[in-house]
Amino acid sequence: MVEILRVYDLEGHFLENMERKKYYKQARSEYRRKGSISRTVAIVKLLLFRSDGKMLLTKRSSIKKENPLLWDKALGGHQIGGEDSVKTLMRECTEELGINIKVVDKKFKGFISLENLSKSAVVRLLEKRLLRTTSVIYKNRFTMQLPKQETIYLGIYDGPIVLADGEVAAIKYVTLTQALHAIKIKPSLYTDDIKQLVKHYTPVMKSMLKELNTCTR
Numbered sequence: 001m002v003e004i005l006r007v008y009d010l011e012g013h014f015l016e017n018m019e020r021k022k023y024y025k026q027a028r029s030e031y032r033r034k035g036s037i038s039r040t041v042a043i044v045k046l047l048l049f050r051s052d053g054k055m056l057l058t059k060r061s062s063i064k065k066e067n068p069l070l071w072d073k074a075l076g077g078h079q080i081g082g083e084d085s086v087k088t089l090m091r092e093c094t095e096e097l098g099i100n101i102k103v104v105d106k107k108f109k110g111f112i113s114l115e116n117l118s119k120s121a122v123v124r125l126l127e128k129r130l131l132r133t134t135s136v137i138y139k140n141r142f143t144m145q146l147p148k149q150e151t152i153y154l155g156i157y158d159g160p161i162v163l164a165d166g167e168v169a170a171i172k173y174v175t176l177t178q179a180l181h182a183i184k185i186k187p188s189l190y191t192d193d194i195k196q197l198v199k200h201y202t203p204v205m206k207s208m209l210k211e212l213n214t215c216t217r
Contacts, residue, residue: 004080005018006042009039043149045153047153047201048157054175063166073194
């Protein structure tokens with residue numbers, strides 16, 4: 001399937017629609033010429049926990065062009081066509097992890113006890129259209145700094161993960177403390193993306209885990 005992305009400048013102004021392969025080809029070419037990239041696309045990302053406080057990490061498949069075989073966040077995907085971030089998140093969760101989601105307001109309290117977490121994930125918005133740059137490693141070891149317009153969600157889910165589309169090679173669950181320690185000891189095994197997300201959102205995730213502990217007593 002041809003994916004059409006909405007391309008923006010670094011201030012968030014829409015420029016044009018472009019086929020995904022063409023956009024990344026042009027981005028790599030611009031980075032080689034200038035050492036920077038002047039345009040970006042919209043990405044949705046998910047940090048996912050179980051109710052026991054452990055976070056889901058996924059190992060990117062060897063078929064992935066970017067960051068192959070590195071440990072990463074639960075999920076990330078491009079907003080394609082006219083999708084909003086929620087529709088993209090729902091599609092990606094179904095395609096990559098085989099799960100359904102329910103998007104709620106800022107606090108999980110009041111929803112956790114009402115939802116069956118073994119059947120659907122409860123998620124909430126953390127950041128919307130945040131411009132962030134991460135280091136991306138390609139199979140040929142070419143590395144570039146890639147700006148992305150990110151919408152980030154935080155979620156809780158206790159059900160099974162079904163790896164359907166071949167983009168994830170393996171999964172594991174770790175505590176936030178274990179994730180921080182592993183990234184510190186062996187940073188080369190993890191994407192720059194998960195390193196930045198864990199570092200930046202540790203206070204928010206700790207607050208969520210405290211809230212979750214209160215909700216599930």
